[in-house]
Amino acid sequence: MGVIDICSTSSLSFTEPSSNRHRIFVHQRLFLPLGRNNNHRAFFVMSSAIPVEHVNEGQQRLSGESFIRTHLRKLSPYQPILPFEVLSAQLGRRPEDIVKLDANENPYGPPPEVLEALGKLKFPYIYPDPESRCLRKALAKDSGLESNHILVGCGADELIDLIMRCTLDPGDKIVDCPPTFTMYEFDAGVNGAEVIKVGRRPDFNLNVELIVEAVRQEKPKCIFLTSPNNPDGSVINDEDLLEILELPILVVLDEAYIEFSGLESRMKWVKKHDNLIVLRTFSKRAGLAGLRVGYGAFPLSIIEYLWRAKQPYNVSVAAEVSACAALENPVYLEKVKDALVKERGRLYKLLKEVPFLNPHPSCSNFILCAVESGMDAKMLKEDLAKMGVMVRHYNNKELKGYIRVSVGKPEQTDILMECLKQFF
Numbered sequence: 001m002g003v004i005d006i007c008s009t010s011s012l013s014f015t016e017p018s019s020n021r022h023r024i025f026v027h028q029r030l031f032l033p034l035g036r037n038n039n040h041r042a043f044f045v046m047s048s049a050i051p052v053e054h055v056n057e058g059q060q061r062l063s064g065e066s067f068i069r070t071h072l073r074k075l076s077p078y079q080p081i082l083p084f085e086v087l088s089a090q091l092g093r094r095p096e097d098i099v100k101l102d103a104n105e106n107p108y109g110p111p112p113e114v115l116e117a118l119g120k121l122k123f124p125y126i127y128p129d130p131e132s133r134c135l136r137k138a139l140a141k142d143s144g145l146e147s148n149h150i151l152v153g154c155g156a157d158e159l160i161d162l163i164m165r166c167t168l169d170p171g172d173k174i175v176d177c178p179p180t181f182t183m184y185e186f187d188a189g190v191n192g193a194e195v196i197k198v199g200r201r202p203d204f205n206l207n208v209e210l211i212v213e214a215v216r217q218e219k220p221k222c223i224f225l226t227s228p229n230n231p232d233g234s235v236i237n238d239e240d241l242l243e244i245l246e247l248p249i250l251v252v253l254d255e256a257y258i259e260f261s262g263l264e265s266r267m268k269w270v271k272k273h274d275n276l277i278v279l280r281t282f283s284k285r286a287g288l289a290g291l292r293v294g295y296g297a298f299p300l301s302i303i304e305y306l307w308r309a310k311q312p313y314n315v316s317v318a319a320e321v322s323a324c325a326a327l328e329n330p331v332y333l334e335k336v337k338d339a340l341v342k343e344r345g346r347l348y349k350l351l352k353e354v355p356f357l358n359p360h361p362s363c364s365n366f367i368l369c370a371v372e373s374g375m376d377a378k379m380l381k382e383d384l385a386k387m388g389v390m391v392r393h394y395n396n397k398e399l400k401g402y403i404r405v406s407v408g409k410p411e412q413t414d415i416l417m418e419c420l421k422q423f424f
C-alpha cells in the first residue's frame with residue numbers, strides 16, 4: 001500500500017515475476033523528457049493489485065470479475081426491504097394504504113420543524129460541513145456528552161462500516177451475537193473479516209460466558225452488541241456490559257432503539273472506557289430514516305482515526321438541517337416515543353390473543369413473535385402482504401419460525417388485527 005510518485009524514480013520497485021507479490025509494470029515507451037536538459041525522466045507506472053498468479057500472461061481478456069477483491073466475490077448481497085413505491089406497485093395499493101410494519105420506521109415522521117427547515121434550505125448547491133458542527137453541538141446538548149466525542153454519519157449503518165474499515169485488517173475476527181441486526185455480519189464480509197457467532201440464550205439474552213470463552217480462544221478485535229436488540233427487543237444489563245468491557249476487545253454498542261427502552265443511553269460511558277463505542281440514530285427516534293442521519297460516541301483515542309478515514313461530505317446539508325430541526329422540538333420527540341411505547345403494550349396484548357402467535361416482550365418499537373400451531377411464518381408474512389400489511393420474516397436458521405412486527409399507529413394495529421383474525 002502507498003503512493004507511487006511517478007516523478008521520482010527512487011520510488012520504483014520491482015517484484016520477482018515468479019514471486020507471489022504484486023507486480024509493478026513500467027511502460028518503457030512512456031518515458032518522457034522532463035526539464036530542459038533531459039536529465040529527469042517521468043515514468044508511467046501502474047501498480048496492480050492482482051496477485052501475480054492471477055495476471056493473464058496471454059492475450060486473453062480479463063473478465064470484470066477478476067478485478068473484484070477475492071473475498072468480495074463470495075459475499076452474499078444484503079437483502080434490503082423493497083422501496084415504498086415499488087412495493088406499492090407490486091401490491092397494487094397506494095403507499096398511504098400500506099400498513100408498513102416491516103422496518104421499524106417511525107410512522108409519525110419527524111416534527112413539523114423538519115419540513116419547514118428543508119423548505120427554507122438556502123445553499124443546497126454548497127457542500128455540507130464535513131464536521132457537521134451545528135448538529136454535533138445540538139447532539140452534545142441532547143446527550144450531555146461533549147461534541148469532540150461525537151461523530152455523525154449517513155445513518156448508523158455508515159458508522160458501522162467506518163468503524164470496521166478503521167479497525168479491521170483482512171482476516172481479523174469480530175464477534176456477532178445472533179439473532180441480531182444483520183448489518184454487522186454483512187459489513188464484516190465487505191471488510192474481509194471473519195465472523196465468530198456466539199448465539200444468544202433461548203430468551204435472547206447474551207450468553208456472556210460463551211462470549212468470554214470466544215474472546216479468549218479466537219482473539220477477535222471487536223464485538224457488536226445491540227441494546228435493545230433487533231429483532232427481539234431485549235436489553236443488555238450493566239453487569240453483562242461491564243464484564244464484556246473488561247475483555248481485550250473493542251465493544252460497539254448499538255443503541256438505535258434506546259429511546260423506546262426507557263433506559264439512559266450509555267453514550268457518556270465512552271469517557272470511562274477506551275474500548276467502547278456507542279451508536280445511535282435519528283431514523284427511529286425522529287422519524288428520519290429516509291434522510292439518513294446516525295451518530296456515535298467515541299473515546300478520543302479512536303475518534304481521531306474515524307475523522308481521518310470518513311468521506312468528507314458524508315452527511316448531506318438536508319440531513320444535518322433535518323436532524324438539527326428535529327432536536328429543536330424535544331417535546332414532539334417525547335410525545336411520539338410515548339405514543340409508540342403505549343401502542344407497544346396494546347399490540348403485545350392483542351398479539352398474545354392470536355392462537356398461533358407467541359409474542360416476545362420487547363423494550364423497543366417492534367415485537368418478535370414465534371409463529372406456532374402449524375402455521376408457516378413465511379406464508380403468514382406473504383398472506384398479510386397480499387392484504388397490504390407488511391411484517392418482517394427471516395430466512396436465517398435462528399428465526400425461521402418467527403415474524404417481527406413494528407409498532408405502528410393504533411389504526412395500523414387495528415388493521416393488522418383484522419387481517420390476522422381471518423386466520424382463526
Ligand SMILES: Cc1ncc(COP(=O)(O)O)c(C=O)c1O
Pocket residue numbers: 103104154155156157158181226230254256280281282283289292293294
Ligand atoms: C440495530 C440497528 N442498528 C442500526 C440500524 C440502522 O440505522 P440507520 O437507519 O441510522 O442506518 C438499524 C436499522 O434498522 C438497526 O436495527
